[in-house]
Amino acid sequence: MNGLLTDDQRSALEEFRAFADAEIAPHADPAHRAQRTEPAVVKALADTGWMGLAIPAEYGGLGRDAVQLGLLAGELGRACSSIRSLLTVHTMVAHAIGRWGSREQRERWLPRLATGELTAALAVSEPGAGSDMAAVATALTREGEGWRLDGHKKWITYGETADLLLVVGRSAEGPTAVLVERGTPGLRTALITDLIGIRASMTADVWFDGCAVPGENLLGRPGLGVSHVAGAALDLGRYTVAWGSVGILDACLAASVDYAGRREAFGAPIKEHQLVRRMVSTMYADRQAARLLCLEAGRLRDARDPGALAAASTAKYFASTAAVRAASDTVQIHGANGCGPDYPAQRLLGDAKVMEVIEGSTQLHQTGLAEYAFQESARARRPHADAVTADAVRRDR
Amino acid sequence: MATDAKARIAHYLSGFFPVTDLKDDDDLFALGFVSSMFAMQLVTFVEHEFDVVVENEDLELDNFRSIGALEAFVGRKLAATAAS
Numbered sequence: 345m346n347g348l349l350t351d352d353q354r355s356a357l358e359e360f361r362a363f364a365d366a367e368i369a370p371h372a373d374p375a376h377r378a379q380r381t382e383p384a385v386v387k388a389l390a391d392t393g394w395m396g397l398a399i400p401a402e403y404g405g406l407g408r409d410a411v412q413l414g415l416l417a418g419e420l421g422r423a424c425s426s427i428r429s430l431l432t433v434h435t436m437v438a439h440a441i442g443r444w445g446s447r448e449q450r451e452r453w454l455p456r457l458a459t460g461e462l463t464a465a466l467a468v469s470e471p472g473a474g475s476d477m478a479a480v481a482t483a484l485t486r487e488g489e490g491w492r493l494d495g496h497k498k499w500i501t502y503g504e505t506a507d508l509l510l511v512v513g514r515s516a517e518g519p520t521a522v523l524v525e526r527g528t529p530g531l532r533t534a535l536i537t538d539l540i541g542i543r544a545s546m547t548a549d550v551w552f553d554g555c556a557v558p559g560e561n562l563l564g565r566p567g568l569g570v571s572h573v574a575g576a577a578l579d580l581g582r583y584t585v586a587w588g589s590v591g592i593l594d595a596c597l598a599a600s601v602d603y604a605g606r607r608e609a610f611g612a613p614i615k616e617h618q619l620v621r622r623m624v625s626t627m628y629a630d631r632q633a634a635r636l637l638c639l640e641a642g643r644l645r646d647a648r649d650p651g652a653l654a655a656a657s658t659a660k661y662f663a664s665t666a667a668v669r670a671a672s673d674t675v676q677i678h679g680a681n682g683c684g685p686d687y688p689a690q691r692l693l694g695d696a697k698v699m700e701v702i703e704g705s706t707q708l709h710q711t712g713l714a715e716y717a718f719q720e721s722a723r724a725r726r727p728h729a730d731a732v733t734a735d736a737v738r739r740d741r
Numbered sequence: 742m743a744t745d746a747k748a749r750i751a752h753y754l755s756g757f758f759p760v761t762d763l764k765d766d767d768d769l770f771a772l773g774f775v776s777s778m779f780a781m782q783l784v785t786f787v788e789h790e791f792d793v794v795v796e797n798e799d800l801e802l803d804n805f806r807s808i809g810a811l812e813a814f815v816g817r818k819l820a821a822t823a824a825s
């Protein structure tokens with residue numbers, strides 16, 4: 345992959361890798377068991393400035409490109425999917441504010457999100473609305489100059505600790521996004537424990553009981569909370585989850601290769617058994633393919649190419665499903681040790697499975713990818729715009 | 742130039758709508774199902790194709806409703822960029 349990166353991207357990757365190995369990986373298994381992220385780990389990440397890696401420099405971020413953001417998500421994902429999910433939800437909210445926020449909103453929130461002084465979470469899902477985001481029922485009613493918020497959000501990653509929540513509720517105009525600060529009277533959160541994966545992700549139930557939201561906290565136009573605000577956030581979330589899944593593939597490959605070289609059965613290291621090698625081969629090829637899809641998605645994103653959305657969806661679909669295959673084989677290669685608490689294999693399997701559910705489930709991506717395929721084909725069948733234009737110009741003469 | 746912008750918009754939209762000839766004033770949002778990412782795809786297309794920035798204030802549905810509306814919107818954005 346290194347040949348496909350610029351010098352800046354390559355040296356950033358080295359920094360991300362060293363940090364993930366030193367500061368994040370040692371905490372992954374204890375955090376998984378304790379079902380909590382220690383604040384010190386969040387602080388270590390914030391101290392690097394990388395919570396604001398992709399936030400524009402004029403708002404206090406590092407203004408780095410999408411490829412570098414992906415590389416960071418990949419390295420954090422290799423070390424600990426919970427911490428990677430913190431980066432994901434935090435950058436989704438920052439991106440939505442940067443994309444659709446007013447200048448005042450950007451100036452107010454982005455510098456503090458960039459330093460990690462504030463952490464953010466995205467609250468769309470509800471007990472009755474997941475894939476179908478437009479079905480959210482949390483009520484946003486106008487009250488004076490502002491809004492009143494009533495409802496229940498569920499499965500909110502880092503919802504237990506976030507200082508700022510981007511909430512999509514329903515107003516008279518339809519799905520509508522607002523920013524809600526921790527400490528708002530009527531806001532209550534409770535940690536959800538015993539998840540299958542990203543167990544340290546401080547995922548929470550969030551209740552709003554008559555919360556007063558000031559008018560200036562409306563993000564984007566009323567009615568466009570799903571199509572534009574969550575849409576922009578989700579596109580970036582898919583991208584970093586895809587990279588996080590590449591990180592899981594990296595971790596699976598490293599664990600499997602190491603274990604298969606050390607464990608002996610029938611008088612030989614198990615890596616000598618062809619059926620074990622087959623699992624490693626598939627994992628290796630999947631990792632290479634997933635990484636290339638992610639790089640392509642990053643490159644298109646940096647070029648602001650409209651094809652970036654389809655590329656992010658393709659990368660997320662492929663990388664997350666490949667991560668589940670790889671993690672399942674990693675457990676298999678580890679035998680009973682893969683099922684037990686002394687090796688990371690079972691953590692990787694649970695984390696990988698969550699990647700298939702969040703940021704658009706596998707089935708939603710499958711449906712969407714077919715749609716992209718039909719779009720491409722329909723455009724290819726029509727004369728290209730240049731030809732249309734040439735015809736029109738001839739006609740106009 | 743105007744015809745050029747219209748042709749480029751029409752070509753892009755032809756991917757989304759299975760009608761042979763999309764008319765200038767056909768209401769895109771009334772034509773039926775478009776994918777959940779359509780709105781963001783359209784915004785990204787307009788920004789990339791015409792090198793403009795779509796702001797929150799621009800998100801009037803009327804700017805995005807039809808080929809004709811999109812062409813007029815792009816024309817206004819380009820004129821504003823040229824003037825500034």
Ligand SMILES: Cc1cc2nc3c(=O)[nH]c(=O)nc-3n(C[C@H](O)[C@H](O)[C@H](O)COP(=O)(O)OP(=O)(O)OC[C@H]3O[C@@H](n4cnc5c(N)ncnc54)[C@H](O)[C@@H]3O)c2cc1C
Nearest residue numbers: 466467468469473474475499500501701702703705707708
């Ligand atoms: C650990 C974790 C963290 C999360 N973090 C967040 C967060 O930070 N913020 C947030 O807002 N949400 C979060 N979520 C929620 C997540 O976004 C939803 O779980 C996801 O959108 C799927 O929704 P659902 O669970 O309601 O499943 P459903 O939408 O009920 O889907 C159930 C099944 O039906 C399938 N299905 C649904 N519709 C279709 C269709 N049209 N065609 C084919 N199959 C279909 C799905 O693929 C799935 O297999 C999190 C979830 C988990 C598990």
